[in-house]
Amino acid sequence: MNPTPTRPWREVPGLLRALGPGSWWIPGSLAVLLVAWLWRIVPEWSANPDLSHGFFTPILFAVLLHESRQRGPLRWWNVSKLWISVVCLGLFASLGLLIIASLFAAALDWTHTLVLFLLGFSTTGALAALLLLAATPQVRLVPANWITVAALLLWVFSLPLPPGTYHSLTFTLQLWVSDRVLEALHLLGVPAIQNGNIIELANTSVGVEEACSGVRSLLSCVFAGLFFSAAFVRKVGSRITLLVLAPLLAIGMNFVRSLLLTLLANRGVDITGFWHDATGFAILGITAVLLGLLALLLEKLEDVSPAAEPVATPPEADNLTALAPARRVRPIYFAGYTAGLAVVLFFTVMTRPATTGNESPVPDVLAFMPPAPAGWRVATSTDLYRFSDILETENLGQRIYLKEGPNGELLQVTLYIAYWAPGQAPVSTVASHTPDACWPGAGWSPQPIAETTTRLDLGERQLHVAEHRLFHNQRMPQHVWFWHSYDRRVIREFNPRRPLELLSSVFHYGIRSDGEQMFVRLSSNQPWETIRDEPLLQEFFAGLQPFGL
Structure with a gap:
């Protein structure tokens, strides 16, 4: 690393010519990538109060790059096999994150925080690779020092978690x-x-x-x-x-x-x-x-001694032919980001809202729930609309049934259904709104149970395997059973917060969610053995048989 002075910005065109034909593609593609990233992340900065400081990131990034040239120290990385390996590693990591982000976008949405997190790291990796090229003794545009590293990290701390x-x-x-x-x-x-x-x-x-x-x-x-x-x-x-x-x-x-x-x-x-x-x-x-x-x-x-005057530029530092090894990066960069662009365009097109030929009417979810079963007091929830934006559907219904049990105890049963038309929401979006994710925020504490899946007996037939949970709220128990039906078949439960399980949903159920979906939940303050013979449940599940239950 040599303490040679920085090169004026006006010499950038000559540097690109020294790298060979087509080298303009490197900074040009990164400029497009950065503009595309800002177009994607600015709405998140506006909507998320935790990231309001992100609006300062582009400005402070430019300020710190200027400061790194003025304040130093002026350290430069020699073009070597190690340098080429590090640059290629940064480019491939950036490309890999771009592809993974596209896969998650297929499972979630392009605006999901996990997708934005990965896209942000992909952009930062590409910027880091370009700055490594700018920190060579022949280019000398931006030195390799802490100020430059901090400028890059500002982008990282502007990402949604x-x-x-x-x-x-x-x-x-x-x-x-x-x-x-x-x-x-x-x-x-x-x-x-x-x-x-x-x-x-x-x-x-x-x-x-x-x-x-x-x-x-x-x-x-x-x-x-x-x-x-x-x-x-x-x-x-x-x-x-x-x-x-x-x-x-x-x-x-x-x-x-x-x-x-x-x-x-x-x-x-x-x-x-x-x-x-x-x-x-x-x-x-x-x-x-x-x-x-x-x-x-x-x-x-700080006791900082006066900065030494920049030494004269050695002849070899201006010998742009020394950049010949760096030209090996150019075709790798071009091929990698061409492939990355193709992947992003593919998933952007394929994750548009689906338009299927299924014209079947949207079912009335409350019609599945008995309105006035004998012996029960019934209350229909009227405030579920407030969850429509989060759940991405307005087809929600819930009824609470109460009566006195044979031993004088209170018997409570709650039936809940949410429905999504074909193409309305990805499978992973529906799967992310399970009681495991939503109930603890409302004060319900999950309790350990031996089996989290069970097959429930209902009269002469068995229901499809259900997910089973137990929650307590101020010592009041609540047994919960739920099913997720996709394309009228009950699918296995997966944790959308686990990346590998989330990606597997893309390959199992496709990029688009063309199948209609239904989420069914039954909860009670009593175990299944106490409520399974109730005619209320017989009637409820009889109507849900076409959906795989």
């Missing part, structure tokens, strides 16, 4: 904040008890929801710390200090906000609306200011 990672992180932070707030309340003499992420006060209760978990401030603070570590300080110790303190400061300030809101609620203040949003923005601003002040303090404390 995969659902499984996001929920795990959120749940951990929710419980941590709830525990610490409860301890602080006890120290302040405020009576309170905790139920999960709910804090029960004397006259009200406060829930530490996902939006209050601190994920937003954590991501924004790490993003800011990364930028400050590259833009202000130079010593390794100072950079590590900023990167370590950034998440700790974010978590600590979010605890202060949660405690403040809880104390306000205890005083009878309505913390929804103004107070909730105002404290959130205030904490984000204060955290960013504190981190910036810390960066400025560390910069002043």
Whole structure:
């Protein structure tokens, strides 16, 4: 690595000519890739408050690349077999992630967070490969230093987290904040008890929801710390200090906000609306200011000797014929990204909404549920429409049946059906809305059971194998059985949060979901042996036989 000065941007056309005919395709394709990525990710930055800092990423990326040329150190990677191997590895990794993202888009959607996460890493890998080319002694456009690395990492910290990672992180932070707030309340003499992420006060209760978990401030603070570590300080110790303190400061300030809101609620203040949003923005601003002040303090404390004047450029550094080995990358890059473009176009076309010739009418899901069975009190749910956007269907129905059992105990049965017309939603989307994923957020705790699948006896016939779960809510049990029917056949349950299982659904059920789908759920406070002889269930499942049950 030689401390030679950077090359002016005006010499880029000459460098491309030195790389040989067609070399314009490398920066040109990356420019198209970057524009396409921004077109895809900007709506997510707009819709997801956790990623609002992403709007600064393109600007700060350009700023840091400029700073890397001005502040140095000016380190250059010699073109060698190792350099070619690293560049090719970056390109192939980028291409592989692009293909995998397309497969997941077929199983989910192009706007799904997991797809955006993979597409973002693919774009970052391609940018890294281009920057490696720019950091050779012959090109000398962008040096290989921490500032350049930080510029690349800004894109990574502007990506949405995969659902499984996001929920795990959120749940951990929710419980941590709830525990610490409860301890602080006890120290302040405020009576309170905790139920999960709910804090029960004397006259009200406060829930530490996902939006209050601190994920937003954590991501924004790490993003800011990364930028400050590259833009202000130079010593390794100072950079590590900023990167370590950034998440700790974010978590600590979010605890202060949660405690403040809880104390306000205890005083009878309505913390929804103004107070909730105002404290959130205030904490984000204060955290960013504190981190910036810390960066400025560390910069002043650094004993940085004056930068040495750039040495004269050695003759061999301007000998562009030394770039001949780098030309080997050009056909690999061209072939790889041509293939990648073909894959993306294929999946984009094939994952458009399907138009099938199936003109069968959409069934009335409530018609499958007995409206007034003898001896039962019936309540029909009327608020399911609020889940239509999440479930991607308006064909939802649920009825709750109650009666007194033979021994005086309360007998409760709940029937639920959701229906999707052919082409309305991918199989994996329907499979992602199981009780395992949705019920814990409503306060139901899953309980361990010996068998998670069972075949239920119903009179003289057996139902198709059902998924079986057991949940408790304040010691009230709820046995749950559910089925997922695709193209009028019950399919096996798979976990859409597990990438391999999700990809297998693409090959099992196709890129398009041309088959109609139905999700059927039966839940009760009693085990199956207690309710299986009820005529209510006989009538319900008789109507569902055409769908594979």
